Amino acid sequence: MEFHYDRITLTTQSDLQVSVADLRDVIQAFVIPDEGQRLLELQVVLECIARKNGLAAGALGVE
Secondary structure (H helix, E strand, O other): OOEEEOOOOOOOOOOOOOOHHHHHHHHHHOOOOOHHHHHHHHHHHHHHHHHHOOOOOOOEEEO
């Protein structure tokens, strides 16, 4: 699994607001045994974080 981000929009020094609920959801996604479902759940959480931070769709993701 690889985390990716839009390097035009974000850098490794960018600040993102992430709620405790978002962190909980990321942690819970990692215990999903099915890799496809795990990636889908992580993508949903990352899209939620991107939306809350006013980023374009697809700015954060996993592969």
